Amino acid sequence: MAQAYDKGDGDGSGGTGPGARLRRLGRRLRHDRGVWRRGIVLAVIAVLLALVMLLHAQIPNTIGNLGSLTETFLPWLGVFLPVLLILALVRKSATALVALLIPTIVWFSVFGGLLTDKQAGGGDLTVATHNVNADNPDPTGTAKDVAASGAQVVALEELTAGALPTYEKALAAKYPYHSVQGTVGLWSKYPLSATRPVDIKLGWTRAMRSTVATPEGKVAVYVAHMPSVRVKLDSGFTASQRDKSANALGEAIGDEPLGKVVLLGDLNGTMNDRALTAVTSQLRSTQGAAGSGFGFSWPAAFPMARIDQIMVKGVEPVSSWTLPETGSDHLPIAARLAV
Incomplete structure (x- = not known):
């Protein structure tokens, strides 16, 4: 006796194949208006998140430097994407999923x-x-760790009078040329000349400039340590002095006569931070051009932002990376360049 069965290719109501399941899902979405009505709040949050990423430059700095604060941690907005996805799935909201x-x-x-x-x-x-x-x-171990990177040119920031002799002793064997200006220093395997402090409007020296005579030609190397920024409950993200110093540094780099320029240092700001435009508009990040990943450098225990920078003009970045943790609260960073 023949047994009747449904092939599932009639009106689409039967069958278990992928096509049948998609048809059933389509009918459910058409008839179950709840999947579109649910999750409106999640959808609005998703759209606002997109607007912040697109229009972060329009967020004003007049209130607690909110714009710069947002730009410093801008990549971390991506953390909200999987959170919103899970909530949208839990709510079974088609609207939230589309908005996401x-x-x-x-x-x-x-x-x-x-x-x-x-x-x-x-x-x-x-x-x-x-x-x-x-x-x-x-400091001895830190100096040796940085030298182990194989760098021909090394910049150090936040040097103190007490620790400086230790760094000089630890680096002397590998770097015959060096200069320290205030709290920043430059160590090199190649001769240095035209070395001078750079005034970044602090009242003391935290930036310098030197010509490094590489085998491929002269390179102007700047070392800078921008003033620290703070997040305070009463005033928000305070960075006015850092911003003034960044403008002064940008002016100095703009006046540089050499065509090949390398900037090394702790800028206390990311490439997205509008406050560093005077610098970032002239140079490009080696991490962005030739790195892998975000290259976060601070804080060392759990890096959340790349505020230490290697930036160049007139030379080609080949690779860029972070170095292992030392005794500092920052990670050292390195880059390989074609001069």
Whole structure:
């Protein structure tokens, strides 16, 4: 006796294949208006998140420097994407899921390029920079760790009078040329000339400039330690002095006669921070051009932002990376350049 069965290819009501399941889902979405009505708040949050990422430059700094604070941690807005996705799935909200596509696309368009590995071989000059921390308990070990990077040129920031002789002794064997200006210093395997402090409007020296005579030609190397920023309950993200210093540094770099320029240091700001525009508009980040990942450098215990920078003009970044943790609260960073 023949047994009747449903192939599921009639009106689409039966069957268990992928096509049948999609048809049933489509009917459910058409008839169950709840999946579109639920999650409106989540959808609004998703759209607002996208707007913040797109229009962060329009967030005013007049109230607690909110704009700069947002830009400092801008990549971390991506953390909200999986959170919103889970909430949208729990709520079974089609509206929230569709809206979530907007900030997801924006985040990947802005930061997706940093997730790829752009490092390459080659290059002829390795540079490194490290805020060694004035309270570093192991300056000798820190100096040796940075020197182990193989860099021909090393910049150190936050040097103290008490620790300076230790750094000089630890680095002397590998770097025959060095100069210290205030609290920043430059160590090099190649001769230095035209070395001078750079006035960044602080009243004491925290920036310098020197010509490094590499085998491939002269390079102007700047070392800078921008003033620290603070997050205070009563005044928000306070960075006015840092901003003034950044403008002064940008002016000095703009007046540089050499075409090949390298900036090393702790800028206390990210490449997204509008307050550093005077500098970032002239130079490009080695991490952004030739790094892998975000290259966060601070705080060392759990890096959340790249406020230590290697930036260049007139030379080609080949690779860029962070170095292992030392006794400082910052991670050292390094880059390989084609001069």
